Amino acid sequence: MTALEKINATPSRLGGTALYDWDYLVQEDRAHRLIYTDPAIFEAEMTHIFGGTWTYLAHESEIPNDNDFITRRMGLRPLIIVRDQNGKVRALYNRCTHRGTTLCRWDKGNSKSFQCPYHGWNFLNTGKLRGVPWPEGYAADMRDPKYNLAQVPRVESYRGFIFGTLNMDALPLVEHLGAIAPIIDEWLDRNPGGKVVVCEANRFRYKGNWKLAYDNSCDGYHVAYSHRSLLETENRFAGDNAKGMAYYKNSPDSLAMYMRYTGHGNHFKDKRPNLEKRPGGLWALESAHPGMEHYEADFIRRFGDRAFSLLDLAGSEPVNINVFPNFSLLGNHIQVFEPVSVEETNAIWYGTMVVDDGTLGDAATDINALRMRTQEGFPNFGEVDDIANFEQIQRGLMALEDEWVYMHRGLGIPDRVKTHADGTITAPATDEAFMREHFKEWKRLMKARPNLAIEREP
Ligand code: FES
Ligand SMILES: [Fe+2]
Numbered sequence: 250m251t252a253l254e255k256i257n258a259t260p261s262r263l264g265g266t267a268l269y270d271w272d273y274l275v276q277e278d279r280a281h282r283l284i285y286t287d288p289a290i291f292e293a294e295m296t297h298i299f300g301g302t303w304t305y306l307a308h309e310s311e312i313p314n315d316n317d318f319i320t321r322r323m324g325l326r327p328l329i330i331v332r333d334q335n336g337k338v339r340a341l342y343n344r345c346t347h348r349g350t351t352l353c354r355w356d357k358g359n360s361k362s363f364q365c366p367y368h369g370w371n372f373l374n375t376g377k378l379r380g381v382p383w384p385e386g387y388a389a390d391m392r393d394p395k396y397n398l399a400q401v402p403r404v405e406s407y408r409g410f411i412f413g414t415l416n417m418d419a420l421p422l423v424e425h426l427g428a429i430a431p432i433i434d435e436w437l438d439r440n441p442g443g444k445v446v447v448c449e450a451n452r453f454r455y456k457g458n459w460k461l462a463y464d465n466s467c468d469g470y471h472v473a474y475s476h477r478s479l480l481e482t483e484n485r486f487a488g489d490n491a492k493g494m495a496y497y498k499n500s501p502d503s504l505a506m507y508m509r510y511t512g513h514g515n516h517f518k519d520k521r522p523n524l525e526k527r528p529g530g531l532w533a534l535e536s537a538h539p540g541m542e543h544y545e546a547d548f549i550r551r552f553g554d555r556a557f558s559l560l561d562l563a564g565s566e567p568v569n570i571n572v573f574p575n576f577s578l579l580g581n582h583i584q585v586f587e588p589v590s591v592e593e594t595n596a597i598w599y600g601t602m603v604v605d606d607g608t609l610g611d612a613a614t615d616i617n618a619l620r621m622r623t624q625e626g627f628p629n630f631g632e633v634d635d636i637a638n639f640e641q642i643q644r645g646l647m648a649l650e651d652e653w654v655y656m657h658r659g660l661g662i663p664d665r666v667k668t669h670a671d672g673t674i675t676a677p678a679t680d681e682a683f684m685r686e687h688f689k690e691w692k693r694l695m696k697a698r699p700n701l702a703i704e705r706e707p
Pocket of ligand 2: 465471472475476631635
């Protein structure tokens with residue numbers, strides 16, 4: 250039994266946004282600047298979005314053993330994601346119940362308990378208060394559950410990806426993921442054993458609202474312009490525009506790639522149909538990086554016919570798989586958006602490694618070394634272009650009187666945006682249909698009165 254505490258969002262918790270006209274602020278073809286700049290709307294999002302729906306927290310491979318932990322956030326809430334001494338994954342509030350200080354100040358580690366640095370209260374990694382210094386100084390019963398750490402009441406994993414929500418009425422995670430779940434399966438199943446291990450991250454922080462990153466996560470319209478220098482660099486020695494995302498350069502909407510909206514704010518950009526389906530088809534797209542010819546020759550020498558399918562495991566899968574509000578699978582990376590304030594956001598790119606399931610022989614280490622080179626590619630030479638755009642949008646939105654941003658590319662053109670029998674929506678790669686759809690979900694969540702709760706050990 251766990252002690253549930255209802256924290257239903259009240260008008261006061263909405264930070265004064267109860268009177269906002271959400272249907273005015275977000276219309277079918279446009280959004281008002283206030284949703285990116287208003288601190289009260291940001292504060293409401295930290296309850297209605299980050300808390301009110303499933304948000305990505307961590308990957309199970311980051312806490313493989315009992316008592317492993319890492320510190321993360323859900324919106325602004327500091328959390329300790331821990332595999333407790335009984336193997337259960339929990340998301341504990343990283344906040345001492347005594348005076349509120351950050352309980353655990355490490356990024357990660359392994360511990361059965363956490364001792365508060367301030368006055369020494371000690372908590373088991375189940376969240377239960379284990380003891381306090383000089384307990385004879387308290388008349389109160391310190392076994393009262395209210396002194397145990399708060400924790401996220403619903404924590405669920407989908408094939409290693411750990412999500413959490415405070416909303417007791419949210420759908421089970423797998424139903425919430427819905428049609429994006431089999432797309433995540435495909436991303437995983439190309440790897441041996443159908444899994445990856447998460448490794449260290451490239452960490453960026455930009456001066457702009459978190460939604461600017463999610464709005465861009467499926468945007469195929471900007472690539473040829475915003476990433477022009479990256480495309481030129483990638484293709485400098487390739488001759489015929491063969492490398493990286495060169496397929497965006499001419500008439501991207503005439504190609505087989507497309508976007509698909511799968512519901513609940515989630516979407517998918519599938520660029521795989523642009524590729525040649527053959528061993529080495531993905532590897533052939535990789536732009537020049539140091540040492541790759543050496544690795545390729547060595548793989549051919551060691552593995553013969555298998556060399557190119559093994560090298561494909563090092564290539565970046567050409568997909569963007571986005572789970573609203575804070576998670577993307579891009580290439581071989583997991584990207585996570587962390588709001589910091591209404592005008593500041595962390596964008597973190599975790600690398601992933603393949604694991605030898607008995608079929609890779611001694612290739613795994615070399616494949617992973619090459620995957621680290623792809624970690625140096627887009628995150629360093631592409632993400633900076635995107636972040637420059639986000640910061641410049643935030644600056645542009647300070648022009649108070651010019652109130653709207655538009656997202657109507659593709660809207661109103663017959664047969665361009667298609668709704669399918671399974672409820673998913675597809676459109677050409679440069680269409681903004683994905684954004685119009687995820688804003689419907691944003692608006693639904695902002696209007697709702699979410700049934701939020703925290704829990705504590707009894
Ligand atoms: S704030 Fe943690 S023990 Fe006092
Ligand atoms: Fe981009």
